Amino acid sequence: MPDDGGGPVEIPGKFPLNDATEYRTAEYLMSKAIAPVNFEYLRPLPSIHSLSAEIHGGLDNDDAGRKTIPSAIVQEKKSNRKLKRERKQEQKSTVRICSEVAKSGKANECRFADSCRYNHDIDAFLAQKPADLEGVCPFISLEELCPYGITCRFLNTHKDRPPSSNLDISKKSSEINALNKDLQRLLWKNKILFPKADAQLKALGLKGGKSFEVKAVIGQLDIHLENSNGLLVDEITDTCCLPADEIQSSPIKATECSGDAFVLDESKPPKKVKYLVDGSVEQHCSSVATYVGTRESKNDLPETILPIELEGASSIDICSSKDDFCLKPHAREKKIIDFRGKLYLAPLTTVGNLPFRRICKTLGADITCGEMAVCTNLLQGHASEWALLRRHSSEDMFGVQICGAYPDTVARTVELIDQQCNSDFIDINMGCPIDVIVNKGAGSSLLMKPMRMKGIIQAASGTTGLPLTIKVRTGFFEGRNRIDSLISNIYDWGATAITVHGRSRQQRYSKLADWNYIYECKKNAPSDLQVLGNGDIFSYCDYNKHISDCPELSTCMVARGALIKPWIFTEIKEQSHWDISSGERLNILKDFVNFGLEHWGSDTKGVEKTRHFLLEWLSYTYRYIPVGLLDVIPQRLNWRPPSYFGRDDLETLMASNSAADWVRISEMLLGKVPENFTFAPKHKSNAYDRVENG
Template identity: 65%
Template sequence: MSMHVLIKINVVSAMTLKPLWLRFAGTHKDNAPAATSNLLKKSSEVNGLNKDVQKLLWKNKMRFTKADVVVKSLGLAGPNWKVKKLVDKEEDEVGLDGSHAADKTDCKKVVDDSVDCSECPSTFPAAVNAEEACETDELRPLKKAKLVVDEKSSDEGEGATVLEKDNEKNSAETEPADNVLAEPDRSPKISNLKDATVLEKYNEKKSAETEPADDVHAEPDKSLKIHPREKMLIDFREKLYLAPLTTVGNLPFRRVCKTLGADVTCGEMAMCTNLLQGQASEWALLRRHSSEDLFGVQICGAYPDTIARTVELIEKECTVDFIDINMGCPIDIVVDKGAGSFLLTKPLRMKGIIQAASGTVDKPITVKVRTGYFGGKNRIDSLIADIGSWGATALTIHGRSRQQRYSKLADWDYIYQCAQKAPCTLQVLGNGDIFSYLDWNNRKTDCPELSTCMIARGALIKPWLFTEIKEQRHWDISSQERLNILKEYVRFGLEHWGSDKKGVETTRHFLLEWLSYACRYIPVGLLDVIPQRLNWRPPSYYGRDDLETLMASDSAADWIRISEMLLGKVPDGFTFAPKHKSNAYDRAENG
């Protein structure tokens, strides 16, 4: 493409979309948090991978001090690696279909035959070895708890470790009988992991009462691990959250959604193994634009040590507000590696991953899941109370199982059930089939416990959905207004991927991927029943003008014609087929 054509496109885009640009600029100026605004003002995009760090990752010489300490303290690495293998073996006995071998314990079975060890008896008959009978992952941290020491702290006198506190308690209990008149120990007795929190509060209160008065203003011991409740929290309530969208949820698309009213954005799902190998293409998924004032990244991994190292690396190298762990991805290549929705069959591994991530970084850790692995075998309701105690600050529930993919409507009744069971410290977000402001209103009205609703495919088909929700109206958007949004996307794409030949074709490729969804939109003025539903298969129709008819086509040849209106002629021999597979695109041929 010649340079004068590109200049002409950019000039037309700027003239046509001046109001949107002014709206975007105002959003950036007014809404960016003070904590990150200075960093984001230095460049329009941040979170690039440092070349020196990339070389260390390539050579496998990067050190992950915090992550390794936390994982080891949880008994998931080093000499305790066998424990992890045994846990996986126990879970494999449960099986994906929910069948379970005969238990040797008195643990109570809950939904989907997962074991609720919080209700295990605290005492066992003498004939039973209690440690072998019910030494679940809930009890091991109490025995193997260690202080997570900050890598910068080297003074031996800073703070007593948990192990030292346990030794002091044991020595006090084994003192001679002449101490019977001493004040009795009123500390609560531990019967399960939940009681550990009570013990921690008691120890803090007791130490505060016995400290000298001149130490009241002493600097706190920074070597002590921060309590999860003291971490920075993000209030998702009533915020419009654009879901992390594979392939189409790139930075230019997120910028478009920000101009149209999105409050929270999240990068595309990145695989932890690829990030730890320093793959530039995977790190590109973490890029953040200055307009994204509340931004998170989503990662996906199969094991606690991999996740812990990844979050430590992200906290060091990136500017993000939260880190989301994907435990719901249904894609076969992800599930086959033991990640994504496969983790729904491994609750103890889920626990290890969340604990390792939250214990390694101070950033809020959020989790995204589906209702279960198989349809009809939901299990999140039995885990949601534990997910909050493991260290997650928010949980997004997609109302479908992995087996269902998108073949059925989202089960919002089950999402409501989970939200009502969640502890007050865990924010619950619903996800599935939000396609109008009425859908949004109904979900929030039916279940006030929901913090907000995540918007995914609805934003792909009509990104102005965020505007509709905020303005509480059905926007009968014209074909020219829709074309202006596409022009804005092209401008953002050329800024992000470059305006050379490669950048133009990359922008075209992702524009075509987006158009393969956008063609599903049916204009409000042509509907007999309002609003349009997400599961409706769009009929063939003639629009109110030729451009609207062209945008409604499900043929890839017509999508290419639209791209040529914005980016010029395609190269010789160019073809396109959408990356996603859907029955709605059987006729997506190239002419």
């Protein structure tokens, strides 16, 4: 063994470092968190002088102090004035063609005609449109009409599609949980009522419960809830809806509407709305958004106003009495999900998008969860935040993850998701280490506020009938773990499962996960609370070890390991190390691209968005070292790959830590990048201790 104190000692036939004059054993390399790549594949790093001649931007130091090629193409910073000018120029250009014209290929299809602010010149658009990409339009393989028409980058393959008579034009997308535009407008105007959440907050004595004088929106009608004999009074039309047995006592002339309900009005035609009177639903017709109320006393009205969902949304259970509504659902009445023995893909920021989750499903994942969505953004109707809740039909067991700082925002978000989205469980992230989340009082900051945690969990669990799961870290500060003392309380507050990430917020990802502490948490947890472990799962050996060391664990959540090698789920199920070839890895990337084009679109904007998320993913996958190249297997998550050659040129390219090489891989799948293209990884994955996932 080398003498660390006396400088490097050469050991011929072992592992060369740097300029191939220093040698170390595999054990020494692993102790320094350097992957022991087989001798024949290692290559010396180029000298500083040769690198500086190739790179104008200089050299970067990696975590091991080695000189490396910068891993990002630095993006030019533009002023707000320049960005505004570019947006105006784009609006006036032929690039901004009308979507209706593009879809139909006919200039006269737009209903706004000359008043449309978008371009209708098809010839001008086609003249400047980039060349079509190689491959087939993803919507043709789905036997659907391409919704992007002439803007599709695979337009030349549209002529090969089946006849229109053989296409299912009415076929709905295989993605659900899209944000309804009418709901979005109501959220923008803060016109949505959350009676279940507000009733639960009021019962718990927490802030956020709304007063009696509340205002709702029914289509374009402003409705005030008044206490005039239990009537629902229309502010605009001065009409109200009454049961038939009380219509005789009203001094206002009655006009029959339908069924046993009447609209009272002397001069105006009846409005078509849908009310609930005395616990029964009177369906007059559909409307943009409808609300219902029961005839209770003034003090009870806020607890008995129930939102009926938007047209096309799934139906909800309507309680026939105040007591049915206010009571917190018993634990036995809630749907239960058994996580035991199932492979769970963690919710991952940025890279854990819907196309990536589809990839993991094809490779063996059992449970998937959407990216973390911020409650305040969901309640404000941000389309980008609602996109994180999208679900594909292949995700047979799917959850949504949210984060919030206060019980009222979390409870109302849970009620909104419960009504508007299709999911199997709701996960609340109380372990996110990202500064922007922590500084707002959410994520890991809640670990220092147990009473706030209690309020959030109780309010959320009492609002929804779906299983509520919690994701936490060991604590906020390193060496001050506290979840083991709270885990019993978390179950009493209403959680059905908890995932413990074996690091503190202060650690981020700088050290190995503390699985002994996770085992301790499980021992302190009630038997009915499912406990999941999370941290450094990178092979089936890691998974087996943790399950055998603590059989009481329900399962292990796989996070960064799936980013680097999504086939880890296949390895766990087959109990083998998959020496995957570069061609097989490229096929996985091709599937991701096809899924991305279906999700983000096959036009230029969708292609570039797919490219962006592909590059974000490649900023992780380069860290994978093929099994056939390692002298010691399996690879550990904290090992840093040295500079090495692959078994073929593609494998060598995939091992590069240069963003320029990642762009080359994207060009193999999505064509040439546009002029002035820039890319910088969002999470700086080269810094192994700064990954912002979790």
